[in-house]
Amino acid sequence: MSNFAARRTMMVDTQVRPSDVTKFPIIESMLAVPREAYVPNDQLEAAYVGGNLEIAPGRVMLEPRSFGKLLDAVDVQPNEAVLDLGCGYGYSTAVIARLAEVVVAVEEDEALAADAQRRLSEHGVDNAAVVSGPLVAGAAKHGPYDVIIVQGAVEDVPAALIDQLKDGGRIAAIFMEGSLGVARIGHKSAQGLTWRYAFNASAPVLQGFAKSKAFAF
Template identity: 30%
Template sequence: MTMDYAKARELMVEQQVRPWDVLDPRVLDALVSIPRDAFVPAQHRTLAYADAQLPLGHGEMMLKPVVEGRILQSIDVQEGEDVLEIGTGSGFTTACLGRLAREVHSIELHADLADAARARLDAMGLGANVRIEAADAFAWNTERRFDAIVVTGAVDAIPPRFLQWLKPEGRMFVVRGASPAMEALVVRNDVNGQRIESLFETDLPYLVGAAPAPRFDF
């Protein structure tokens, strides 16, 4: 029996994403029109629309649909804006950001994941305004400043270097804290400094280089 992915996609939005207060029409349109199953490793494709994180290799995970929806809604990307994504992963969130933004620059530590994501985007005609680069976020540098930054892996503490890539009125989605109760945040660059808004609790794998230092209890 072949799976009806289009129907599964609609059910994902109606039964998972909307009930989690993701109601932005542009975000819902991206989630229902971009085929998530095309971004899932073949062995997990039947789980593409399940309420679950899916393994991508290298200890990386594809985020749950509800988390992707909340990310996209919380940073409220507009058509004329430029976005930096730290952690391309499967490329699905990248594709959604590309649908919403003027331009997306996405960096991914693992070259094979970066190449696979680029191939998927190009195959679907979604890559025209997206640049994917294999790079370590803790060694990468740019003079560019972005309207929004999406960090798809968790951090123990918010890296100052990420904040310096934001424009003066920019905002960043990031997950901070210790497993199993991490906190999803939006950090906004306001005239009076940074303002942090708490969104929800979640639990994600750490970005490589952003995990807490090991504790030794004697």
């Protein structure tokens, strides 16, 4: 049996803290949530390595550094509702659930959504629900949300998702521009959405979030 608790501490101490993730609730959550409980069964040994972890073709669990920095930049508060897009097996949802009041997670694959819900329930995460549907559609009937976090990269964010964000809300996403990626935080106001640079990161572009080629002139 591998000593996952020691690896978890090492992950936080070597990958997360040195990346300027300083907010205590995030550190505490990443130390508390057993990452190995939310990876494919054949990936247990890879649960704590640096780098994005492939969980399905074209789908990854964001590396601890990028995920921690996204959380730090978007600054989830204890009274907030969060939409977690592309939760995979539920790790991101489990961490965010310790920071937020409630989390609604979306996963396109029905079997994966059910698996994530089962894992979350087994670990006592009772303020989160996983719904199955297209990531680009979000989960409007449970919204609007204070925060939306995209677990993967985008080239474009559909208006239907921005509509699910409350005024004053924030959205965190990694934008891929060719091979280079940039994490940005979008702040919504009455004037619309303003994106601000947060840090450099990369991930595969999620299905439905590529730029529409039809509009290229």
